[in-house]
Amino acid sequence: MKRKDFLKNGLLSGALVGSSLLANAITKEDNKDGEALNLDKSDKKNVLEFKNEVDVIVERPVSGKPHQGKVLLAIQAHSDDIPLFAGGVVAKLMDEGYTGYLLTMTNDDKGDTIGNRIDAENVAKAYGMKKAYFFNYPHHQMDSVQNQEIKCRLIYLFRLLKVDTIVCWDPWEHYEENPDHYTTSRAVEAARWMAGGAADYPEHFDSGLTRHSPRVRYYFSRDQQRINRIVDITKYIDKKTEVNMLNVTKGPAGQGYGSKLKARLAAEGKVLPILGNTDKEADHNWVKHFVFDIDSKRTNFSQLSNKTLGKPYGIEWAEGFHYISDLEDQTPNLIEKYIKENAKPK
Numbered sequence: 001m002k003r004k005d006f007l008k009n010g011l012l013s014g015a016l017v018g019s020s021l022l023a024n025a026i027t028k029e030d031n032k033d034g035e036a037l038n039l040d041k042s043d044k045k046n047v048l049e050f051k052n053e054v055d056v057i058v059e060r061p062v063s064g065k066p067h068q069g070k071v072l073l074a075i076q077a078h079s080d081d082i083p084l085f086a087g088g089v090v091a092k093l094m095d096e097g098y099t100g101y102l103l104t105m106t107n108d109d110k111g112d113t114i115g116n117r118i119d120a121e122n123v124a125k126a127y128g129m130k131k132a133y134f135f136n137y138p139h140h141q142m143d144s145v146q147n148q149e150i151k152c153r154l155i156y157l158f159r160l161l162k163v164d165t166i167v168c169w170d171p172w173e174h175y176e177e178n179p180d181h182y183t184t185s186r187a188v189e190a191a192r193w194m195a196g197g198a199a200d201y202p203e204h205f206d207s208g209l210t211r212h213s214p215r216v217r218y219y220f221s222r223d224q225q226r227i228n229r230i231v232d233i234t235k236y237i238d239k240k241t242e243v244n245m246l247n248v249t250k251g252p253a254g255q256g257y258g259s260k261l262k263a264r265l266a267a268e269g270k271v272l273p274i275l276g277n278t279d280k281e282a283d284h285n286w287v288k289h290f291v292f293d294i295d296s297k298r299t300n301f302s303q304l305s306n307k308t309l310g311k312p313y314g315i316e317w318a319e320g321f322h323y324i325s326d327l328e329d330q331t332p333n334l335i336e337k338y339i340k341e342n343a344k345p346k
């Protein structure tokens, strides 16, 4: 079994995902690997019985606007990243009151530069966001850009917009192939950390900016190895579908494949009930049911469909994230505790 396959299987079965356990992470059918690693039978037996050390929190829809006054920055390398991989959670957070911005890192110049820019602007508008930003780095060549330059621009934006929450690629995902995705995510995580300090770019403060670090992160990936947050997007799957259909120059959703399939089947004297009755329904349903469920691995490179992700939690449609919140960091002050317990009158 390849490590990547184990990690996937481990995730599905709730096994602990971690390289330190790799030596134990061999199933019975992996005799060949077992021999190669010189493992005896006792090493092999309990492979998938490890408990997931990560508690999975299910985030459900809430009523009202609990996030009013907070700022969301959704960051993508390309115009289809956020819609495909986090289109539901962004719809949810916007609906729950966030002021939103969309940042696209590349100029998509291996495709249709102008078209992709218009698509991203339309996506931001459909979400009700205030603005779409573009950093215009070269498509598929972001790894040629100085990380320091990317971080510097991100820190400025985090401080300027006073970003509370970011949605982006996961910087700790090991198997991402696209250099734009991993370059973006690593710069974002470093910039997020640095933006809250006083030591970096202090000249910002002379211009009226203040130190400010986004404190909540929803990180996604195509081949997720660490999911600690399942977000119920059932209420937003249709919105996610609509937003994806705005990507007409990239992605699998804006090309009218549903109505084309409906026409092909009609010529063959067939109908596919899942597509619905009209061309509009067919285009929508093709994306909703094929891209985000039935054929998600081939059509959008997601290892798990939005339905499969939700199934263990009794949720119809879900997205999964590596979620980190500094707001929940309640590390106790042990010095103060020690003083309280041990200090004596002089």
Ligand SMILES: [Zn+2]
Pocket (backbone or CB within 6 Å): 077, 078, 080, 081, 178, 181
């Ligand atoms: Zn991408």
